[in-house]
Amino acid sequence: MFSGSVGIKLRDLDWAATELGSIESWPISLRNTVATMLACPTAMFLAWGPQLRSFYNDAYEPILGYRAKHALGTPFRELWASIWDEISPLVDEALAGRSTRVTDMRLDLSRSGEPEESYWTFTYSPAYDDEGKIGGMLCVTAETTDRVIVQRERDVSDERLDLALAAGAIIGTWFWDLPTDRFTVDEAFANAFGLDPHLGRIGLSLAQVVETVHPDDQEGLATAINEAIARGGAYAHQYRVRRSDGRYYWIEANGRVEHGPDGTPLSFPGVLLDVEERRAVEAERDGVAAALRILNDTLEQRVADRTAELQQAEERLRQSQKMEAVGQLTGGLAHDFNNLLTGISGSLEMMAVRIGQGRMGDVEKYNVAAQGAAKRAAALTHRLLAFSRRQTLDPKPTQTNHLVESMIDLIHRTVGPEIDTRFVPGEGIWTTLVDPHQLENALLNLSINARDAMPDGGTLTIETSNRKLDELTALSRGMDAGSYVALCVSDTGTGMTADVIAKAFDPFFTTKPIGVGTGLGLSMIYGFVQQSGGQVRIHSEPGHGTSVCIYLPRHWGEAEAREDAADLSEAPRADVGETVLVVDDEPAVRMLVTDVLEELGYTAIEAADGAAGLRVLESNARVDLLVSDVGLPGGMNGRQMADAARVHRPDLKVLFITGYAENAAVGNGLLAPGMHVMTKPFAMEALATRIRKLLEPAGQKACEP
Structure with a gap:
């Protein structure tokens, strides 16, 4: 009874789930109307029942577009919700018993899911049930889009022609x-x-x-x-x-x-x-264009000459700025290093005098003074390396709250009693991967800056927090979006103007008097944080204090426990026969490391360059650990020597000791398994502890070749 491809879909649909019931229960009028519609080659549509359930024939199906998948049986209003405002008055007329005819009505059907312009001529007529009452609405339709658009374009063309003739x-x-x-x-x-x-x-x-x-x-x-x-x-x-x-x-x-x-x-x-006038204008334009080309050719040469002059002037200016910066650097460094060298050399001299006099009781205080000055010199050197972005960092999973808590007493003593120092720890602070010693230096440096900004006293606040930065916020701060740990140091001091903030991270820039500081403090912090994948931001206003915030990326791992350095006399001793090869071109360093090793019971072998060290490593001598400087003379650096040695000793353990960040030599921080880095200067007890730790993992010793 029901023909066509739509008829097959209609028979397969579960009509019993609707208010119309199964097909067998339909009134004769509905079955006859549907059958007539399905057999008709003209596009037709029937909406029937209280919900105006949808029926249509094969010719109408393409009009549905993407809706065809769920159109059959769907309430008419739901199916055509996108154009309901346009057609609902016509539907009301048909259900009231009045047929309507519409010609070339625009309907945005969105048949492909995208808005489209289409035009339709159709009739809406009432459809009657077995009792002669209106049971629904019947639609006969035809698309007239092509004809309407062609006629519109023709009308436009005629209008343009009339306008052109008139003009x-x-x-x-x-x-x-x-x-x-x-x-x-x-x-x-x-x-x-x-x-x-x-x-x-x-x-x-x-x-x-x-x-x-x-x-x-x-x-x-x-x-x-x-x-x-x-x-x-x-x-x-x-x-x-x-x-x-x-x-x-x-x-x-x-x-x-x-x-x-x-x-x-x-x-x-x-x-x-x-087009006579147009051609004349074009000819004039072409003549002007040719003249401009000639002018441009000579202009480019003149611009090139002028640009070259400006570049030379800029280069001279940069060179002058470099020399001025070097002058500032040497003045500040000379002042600081002269103080430190006086403390070191004077202490050593007095130690020699007291030893000669047999007054051994006075030696210790000079020893303490010399070591203190040496440590301050090391810190100053680290500032220089941090400023150059080429220091060797030793990043470890670090809990910022614990680090600040361990520093707070030192900060109290450093800034003095006139400053009210407060620590506001954030809750649940994430771990960050950072060199804890460098972060301590940065925190102490910021605290000293804050103290200097409050000559009459004030409040120093150290605060930690977790920050999640979205794309927009991160972009405004010159960072990547993500999770960060923030360490902020704020003061209630004099504050900074916008032009001072703009230059605060510049190397050698300082607002302090000549001879007071090197101007490397904030540069050091900026370089260290940048190397650590983070960012530093300053917020300040004259008369309202300053806040400097360090943002460090979140690390997904637990923080490592901090270990206090032990005295050399308490350092762990060697197992019987353990041998360490020491390669360093500096005789004093080589002597000190060798003496420490022998003091602790190790067998120490010395080499002054990479070639000599490699000859030892390629021999049958027992070597449990290689301790080597990175920068070595003779055309072979420490990393190259270690890589060559591992061809024959694949399990060789290596500890690089370096006073300069030879990142290229150690693979830009990407060391092979079993290779480690320790930065000069270091305490001898720290070296001894590190060596013992490297030799003991899993209780295994290096095998003899």
Whole structure:
């Protein structure tokens, strides 16, 4: 009874789940209407029942587009919700018993899921049930989109033609009947070509028409006409014609060749445009363009010469700035290092005097003074390396709250009693991967800066927090979006102006008097934090204090426990036979490391360069651990020596000791398993503890070759 592909879908649908019930229970009127609709080749639609359930035929299905998957049985209002405002009045009319007809109504059906322009002519009529009551609505429809758009474009074209004629842009029209080669032209066309208007009305041949075309343009015109006739469609060509005054003028012919169903060229209508003035303007424009090209050619050379002069001037300025910066650096460093060297050399001198006098009780205080000065010199060197972004960092999973708590007493003593020092620890602070010693230096440096900004006393606040930065916030701070641990040091001091903030991280920049500091403090912090993958930001206002925040990336892991350095006398001793190869080109360093090793029971072997060290490693000598500087003379650095040795000793354990960040030598921080780094200067007990720790993992010793 139900035909077509839609009929098959209709029979398979579970109508019993709707208020209409199973097909067998449908009224005869509904079954007959649906059957008639399915058999009809015209697109039809039926909405039936209290919910106006949807029925349609095969011809209507393409109109549904993507809706066809769920259209059958769907309430009419749900199915066409996107155009309900437009069609609901028509539906109401049909359900009230009044048929309506609509012609070329625009409906945005979105058949492909995207908005589209479409036009429809259709009727909505009431559909009656077995009792003669209105049971639904029947729609017969046809799409008229193509016709409406073509008519609209034709209307627009006619309007444009009328406007062009009124404005004088078109100076003539023609119609060429191609099978008879008969040209009919209006009077304006005849005047433009210097022809007899009477002949133009009764008909001319192509040869008669083109007789007044400039001889130089006739061949090009013939080629353009023949191409248009062969392919059909639009035609446009410019050429010169001689008018009745004997002068040649530029015109442009625009037309269209129409072909018959079999491809035979039938007609060639068109219009003439006066382009004489346009061509004159274009010629003038081309002349100006040529002059500009010549000017540009010489201008580029003049600009290049001027640019070269400016670059030379800028280079001289940069060189002058470099020399000024070096002067600031050397002045500050000379002041600081002279103080430190005085403490070291004076202490050593007094130690020698007291030893010579046998007054051993006084030696210890000079020893303490010398070590303190040496540690301060090491800290100053680390500042220089941090400023250059080339220090060797030893990042470890670190809990910032614990680090600050361990520093707070030192900060109290450093800033003095006039400063109210407060620590506001955040809750649940994440772990961050950072060099804890460098972070301590940064915190102490910021605290000292805060103290100097509060000469009359004030409040120093150290605060930690977890920060999650979205893309917009991170971009405003020059960072990547993500999770960070923030360590902020704030004061209630004098504050900074915007121009001072802009230069605060510049190397050697300082607001302190000459000889007080090197101007490397904030540069050191900035370099260290940048190396650690973080960022530093300053917030300040004159008279309202300053806040400096360090942002360090979150590390997904537990923090490592901090270990206090033991005295050398308490350092763990060697197992019997353990041998360490020490390679360093500095004799004093080599001597000290060797003495420490022998003091602890190790067998120590010395080498002054990479080649000598490699000869030992390629021999049969027992070597449990290689301790080597990274930068070595002789064309082979420490990393190259270690890599070469591991060809024969793949399990060789290596400890690089370096006073400079030879990142290229150690692989930009990417060390092979079993390789470690320790930064000079270091305490001897720290070296001894590190060596013991490297030799003891899993209770295994290096195998003899």
